[in-house]
Amino acid sequence: MKKTKNRILVLIGIIATSSLSMFAQTNQFTMDENGNGTFNGTPLTYSVSLDPSTGMSTLSYDLPFAGTPGVLIMTNNAESGSILSDLLVFDGNFHLFFYSDTEGGTNTSLIDLADVGIPTVVTNPGSITVAIAEVGPEGNNGGIYAPAFNFQPGTDPTGVYGPNVYNIISDVPEPATVVLSALGAATLLLIRRRK
Numbered sequence: 001m002k003k004t005k006n007r008i009l010v011l012i013g014i015i016a017t018s019s020l021s022m023f024a025q026t027n028q029f030t031m032d033e034n035g036n037g038t039f040n041g042t043p044l045t046y047s048v049s050l051d052p053s054t055g056m057s058t059l060s061y062d063l064p065f066a067g068t069p070g071v072l073i074m075t076n077n078a079e080s081g082s083i084l085s086d087l088l089v090f091d092g093n094f095h096l097f098f099y100s101d102t103e104g105g106t107n108t109s110l111i112d113l114a115d116v117g118i119p120t121v122v123t124n125p126g127s128i129t130v131a132i133a134e135v136g137p138e139g140n141n142g143g144i145y146a147p148a149f150n151f152q153p154g155t156d157p158t159g160v161y162g163p164n165v166y167n168i169i170s171d172v173p174e175p176a177t178v179v180l181s182a183l184g185a186a187t188l189l190l191i192r193r194r195k
Contacts, residue, residue, distance in 0.1 A: 032169035033112035054119035069126030070153025
């Protein structure tokens with residue numbers, strides 16, 4: 001009887017542990033500067049909207065939860081010093097506003113929806129500001145942001161959605177670069193075939 005009771009307790013423990021790990025699934029966000037965003041593979045809705053914390057209009061993603069408000073700063077360490085490259089504002093009201101630099105202010109024709117420049121003033125939607133560095137070569141870089149649960153910007157304080165990981169794509173190769181690379185690869189293939 002005692003062995004049976006112990007086996008039942010072990011079985012209950014395994015089921016409880018499995019259930020907890022199932023509910024603690026990490027949610028994956030992927031988003032770029034042009035409205036291509038997903039939440040666990042499902043597309044996120046987006047628009048160009050006025051951000052009340054800056055007074056600027058920029059790319060805005062709709063989040064599946066209100067979220068902890070705050071600011072995420074992305075710096076570009078590849079250049080001299082730590083240059084502010086992107087700024088993401090979680091407003092605590094189901095929105096993420098995405099701002100990106102305009103290539104040193106020389107880009108007059110905006111390429112991506114988020115290429116509106118970095119705001120100089122953000123009336124803090126939360127008390128937390130977090131900074132991460134971009135990784136990857138210029139023109140093909142981004143960053144991974146995994147906020148601490150119920151503490152940093154972009155978390156869900158209700159605990160329903162979490163933990164969250166944000167894969168932020170800052171720059172993607174320009175279409176012309178991709179086409180040139182493809183032409184170069186095709187040329188090399190033709191030369192190789194002829195030999």
